[in-house]
Amino acid sequence: MTPQGRDDDADNDPAARRLAGGFLIGRPFGIPVYISPSWLLVAALITYTFGPYVESQLPGIGQLKWGVSFLYAAFLLLSVFVHEVSHSIVAQRLGLEVKQITLWLLGGVSTLDEPDTPRKEFLVAAAGPAASIALGLLAFAGYVGLPAGGVAHLLASQLAFVNLVLAAFNLLPGLPLDGGAILRSAVWKVAGRRSAGTVAAGWAGRVLACLVLLAALSRSAVFGNGEPSLIDLVWGGLIAMFLWTGASQVLKVQQVRSRLPRAQARTLVRPALSVPGDLPLGEAIRRAREAGLRALVVTDSRGKPTGIVNEQAVVATPEQRWPWMSVSAVTKSIDDAMILTADLAGEDLVRAMQREPSSEYLVVEPGSQDIIGVIATADVERAVATR
Structure with missing residues (x-):
């Protein structure tokens, strides 16, 4: 499965945040690895569906078939882990920070810094399928070398098959699969823009989702009795939903990112009036209104600026109390992380705001540090969300 870029994707992308839950099982190579509780669902489903096959291949195994089936599910988890790691x-090795790996219902996700070149995108994406192919060939060697008719021989044959299928499936050219990331790197290389590759690979992922669902519905009609089986529908539906959701989310994030250039500190700033902290709130608001200003800086x-009057706190305070309370009562102290320069825009502005989440930030001229005004997080969000 394609790694989740951080852009800071791990912190901002909703999918990455959803996948962050789970149980920490280790830190190989310094990378936290989590297993999601959803894996228990897929383990149960694999155990249930693989058990009858074990019994058909190993007559007389009896109820031990469920133990072999669960062992098969555990080896599948190990295969996914090797793929993601x-x-x-x-x-x-390419200098990208890896935040975590999460193993979940339909595979795994590596949360890492966004590659900044098509070459890095390609190498990171191709590493997973390459590892799956290597595991498949290793398991096939075990299948050839082990005596037939035993549990090890059966598991080796199935793990060879599933790892090679996993590699082939992940190489399909559509996000959120690794093949989608490879397609994105190719389009990025040709077009010179990562965004062009993301859009192409995202739509390809949606097409793949439709094809997977169609295949699940038609498989029995082509190879069976004409009626789709419950297992085909469950697996086909889950995979199609995963592909469609992942591709749609990638396209949505790209759409938001394409609007980020609208977020410019200088154009979104609210001109502010500087006031002392002991000034009555009512008087401060009167002066700001007379001057046509929308913000107050203490x-x-x-x-020297020491705080920003919090708009929400002012709104929540009854107007009749304004003359009897000082501005400092509704002021939020500021530190260096809450002071932004007016030349910030787009992703640079968003990243600067993420360092210290707040409802308002002080905006100053770069170099001189002269106060220009206040920028509200809500104004930035509206600028990015507006079509």
Whole structure:
């Protein structure tokens, strides 16, 4: 499965945040690895569906078939782990930070820094399928070398098959699969823009989702009795939903990112009035209204900004109390992380705001540090969300 870029994707992308839950099972190569509780669902489903096959291949195994089936599910989890850790090791070698790996219902996700070149995108994406192919060939060697008719021989044959299928499936050219990331790197290389590759690979992922669902519905009609089986529908539906949701989310994130250039500190800033902290709130608001200003910045006796009057706190305060309370009562203190320069825009502005989440930030001129005004997080969000 394609790694989740951080852009800071791990922190901002909703999918990445959803996948972050689970139980920490280790830190190989310094990377936290989590297993999602949803894996228990897929383990149960694999155990249930694989048990009858074990019994058909190993007559007389009896109820031990369920133990062999669960062991098969555990080896599948190990295969997914090797696939994901391969993404992560290559990413680390290329200088990308890897935040975590999460193993979940339909595979795994490596959360890492977004590759900044098509070459890095390709190498990180290709590492997973390459590892799956290597595991498949290793398991096939075991299948050839082990005596037939035993549990090990059966598991080796199935693990060879499933790892090679996993590699082939992940190489399909559509996000959120590894093949989608490879397609994105190719389009990025040709077009010179990562966004073009994301859109192409995202739509390809949606097409793949439709094809998977169609295949699940038609498989029995082509190869069976004409009626789709429950297992085909469950697996086909889950995989199609995963592909469609993942591709749609990638396209949605790209759509938001394409609007990020609208977020410019200088154009979104609210001109502010500087006031002392002991000034009555009512008087401060009166002065701001007379001057046509929409924000209040509290300064000390030397004119240094010390806080921003919180708009929500003012709104929540009954107007009749304004003359009897000082501005400092509704002021939020500011630190260096809450002071932004007016030349910030797009992703640079968003990243600067993420360092210290707040409802308002002080905006100053770069170099001189002269106060320009206040930028509200809500104004940035509206600028990015507006079509």
